[in-house]
Amino acid sequence: MTLDLGAGANSLPTRSGLKTCRIGPFEPELGGKLSDVHLAYETWGGLNASKTNAVLVVHALTGDSHAAGKRDESCPKGGWWDEVVGPGKVIDTDEYFVICSNVLGGCSGSTGSASADPGTGKPYGMRFPTVTIRDMVRAQKRLLDELGIEGLALVIGGSIGGQQALEWAVEFPDFTGKVAVVAATSYLGPQGLGMSEIGRRAITADPDWQNGDYYGTGRTPENGLALARMAGMMTYQSAAGQWERFGRTPATRGRHIENPGGTFDVECYLQYQGSDLARRFDANSYLYLLRAMDLYDAGRGYGSLEEAYGRVEAEMLFVGIPSDWLFPADEVEATARCMRDAGASVHYAEIDTNSGHDAFLKDWDELRAAIGPFVKKENRGNGEARRRAR
Known part of the structure; x- marks a missing residue:
């Protein structure tokens, strides 16, 4: 595997632009094979000596890796979460090393349907294999391995990013200390x-x-x-x-x-x-x-959703939006209760505005109030305690 880090793996920059990491062959869970996968990503802040301050921010449906940054010619709208990611902000890049990657299947630098198939030299088009939320998370884990990240202090995202955050808690239970799932549940309704x-x-x-x-x-x-x-x-x-x-x-x-x-x-x-x-x-x-x-189901591959939730070791936050009808707040809260009943440490908060599902991308004061206390509080060590009990 090759990695373009600019300053090198042992000298991560304080503030970096778009980079690309080659994670190599990848087999999606629903079949097919990708012989050469690349993920585009950006980072902010620096990794500390103990490698304990890494945060993964995961984007929504049409988002990309540019989570933070002011408007400029290359990005007229600026970072999609610039109001919460940066120096002195809720996700403080003076404290955390923040990573955001464009997902597998995306079109902003990561391997997707517009990418050239190495076997033919032509774009995959609809010959690209079906990818799932679990595939996206597994690809992100490969990226973090290449970056030398041995664990995450936090994974956070909204909507399809919230699904990814939830999958991180289930798929890699001992890798992250805290997970924040915003405006998402374990599956999308009809x-x-x-x-x-x-x-x-x-x-x-x-x-x-x-x-x-x-x-x-x-x-x-x-x-x-x-x-x-x-x-x-x-x-x-x-x-x-x-x-x-x-x-x-x-x-x-x-x-x-x-x-x-x-x-x-x-x-x-x-x-x-x-x-x-x-x-x-x-x-x-x-x-x-x-x-x-659409296909995401956190219980897929396990005996039940409760069994999947029983794997969770991270401290969890679920954020509902009462005006959201794509992922209704009562369904988000029910997901939180189900996970709590399975033994996880779970918190619930709300963004109570009229903005609907989009609230986590525009109602900044309310978003900061919902996620700030959870992000800033000391990790309770829930995962470590559960591991010792096993």
């Missing part, structure tokens, strides 16, 4: 599955999708991807939040498609979100990551 299917059909019905082999043709399914994004954005909002933000106000934004009788502001917003994602994201990757989110 309403969420149905909305995912609408998004997939929007992409595959686009004539320019070409069964996934659109690379190099000059035609991409940007209309289908834009529609999928528009449907997805509606799942991330709440009804109350949309009344508060948009109401029935006529469009006040920039360029948009006019509808008969005029265009509403919410319509203009959705048009912008759709076209913005189509400019920066790969449609096939969207299909793969959305399916990974």
Whole structure:
């Protein structure tokens, strides 16, 4: 395996840009084989001498490794969690060595459907094997091994990132001290599955999708991807939040498609979100990551969900959002109770705003209040105590 660390594995930089790590061959759990996998990642802060201050931040569906950083030409929007990751912030890079990688199957530097198949030299397209949340986590573990990380102080993420955080607690129970699962549960419910299917059909019905082999043709399914994004954005909002933000106000934004009788502001917003994602994201990757989110079941491969939760040694935090209908807060809280009943040390908090599922990406004061006490408190050593008891 080869590793591009810039300053070298034994001299990790204080602040680094995008890097790529080759983790080599990889066999996804549902079949297939990838002969040469690379993961893109970024780091902030420095690893201490005892290697006990590493934190893994895991991104949401269309996120990437750029969790922190101000706006610049390479990233006009800045880091997607810059409000909570950085010097003196909740995830304090003066204290922690923070890692964020683009997931396996992604399209921001990591191996995915747009990558060249070493066997053919052509992009995988839909010949890329199905990847799962567990595959993403196992690939992240290989990356951390290459970085010389022997354990994590914390894993934290929201939505599909929350699913990954939960899987870390189950799959590698003795590797992390604390895990924070934000706006996610052990599996997605039927309403969420149905909305995912609408998004997939929007992409595959686009004539320019070409069964996934659109690379190099000059035609991409940007209309289908834009529609999928528009449907997805509606799942991330709440009804109350949309009344508060948009109401029935006529469009006040920039360029948009006019509808008969005029265009509403919410319509203009959705048009912008759709076209913005189509400019920066790969449609096939969207299909793969959305399916990974749908397929996730924390109990897969174990006798029961309770048995899976019985493996957990990390101290856990679950964060629900009462206005979220993709991962409803009562289902998040029920997941927390189930894990507590299985013997884990579990806390529950809420982000009580009208922003819906998206609250963990915009309601910064409320997010900091929900995760701050857990992130900053001393680890209770729950995992170590349970290991001694075995």
